[in-house]
Amino acid sequence: GDSVTQMEGPVTLSEEAFLTINCTYTATGYPSLFWYVQYPGEGLQLLLKATKADDKGSNKGFEATYRKETTSFHLEKGSVQVSDSAVYFCALKNQAGTALIFGKGTTLSVSS
Amino acid sequence: DAGVTQSPTHLIKTRGQQVTLRCSPKSGHDTVSWYQQALGQGPQFIFQYYEEEERQRGNFPDRFSGHQFPNYSSELNVNALLLGDSALYLCASSLGTGKNEQYFGPGTRLTVT
Numbered sequence: 001g002d003s004v005t006q007m008e009g010p011v012t013l014s015e016e017a018f019l020t021i022n023c024t025y026t027a028t029g030y031p032s033l034f035w036y037v038q039y040p041g042e043g044l045q046l047l048l049k050a051t052k053a054d055d056k057g058s059n060k061g062f063e064a065t066y067r068k069e070t071t072s073f074h075l076e077k078g079s080v081q082v083s084d085s086a087v088y089f090c091a092l093k094n095q096a097g098t099a100l101i102f103g104k105g106t107t108l109s110v111s112s
Numbered sequence: 113d114a115g116v117t118q119s120p121t122h123l124i125k126t127r128g129q130q131v132t133l134r135c136s137p138k139s140g141h142d143t144v145s146w147y148q149q150a151l152g153q154g155p156q157f158i159f160q161y162y163e164e165e166e167r168q169r170g171n172f173p174d175r176f177s178g179h180q181f182p183n184y185s186s187e188l189n190v191n192a193l194l195l196g197d198s199a200l201y202l203c204a205s206s207l208g209t210g211k212n213e214q215y216f217g218p219g220t221r222l223t224v225t
Contacts, residue, residue, distance in 0.1 A: 036216075043217050097211040098168045099145070099157035100155070
């Protein structure tokens, strides 16, 4: 069945460092891909999305490119801030468009 | 514009009891999906309701049931609670059952003792 695999955390960075969180997926057809962020004690917020191959999603300095040839959707940010500390989830929605399938999440901790 | 709201925020139940969680969708949305997020894990899809019917179900036992009301709000019921049901239960709303974005509520933290 469809699945999402993302890199294990925690990821610990200093402020202004470059961030990459790897995400790969297994799915039939052409799923939509998402990155969600969860701040402590809160629900999930959509960070960015891409709905077809080679699309680049971007928001708040974060970006990810839908790579069908490598079935990947890696999250990147050029300069992280302390306020970016959170748990990041990669997810896909299959062609039926009903359920989101999430990875296990990657905890990011940024120190000043 | 009110987002997705859930109640209660927290609750504690004993094994074997039954629990009901509630969700009000974002204004204009007609579809509600429920997810279970165990500690340290990603959310797992429980089921989705549209037009007051369960449209799709994830890999959860029949102890998990739901309902959608004419005003699109929804309830999640869990019977015969197990310790393993302790989790954050997230509700997400969307417009229709297709590829439209799902907006999440803050969740209900259920602890089963």
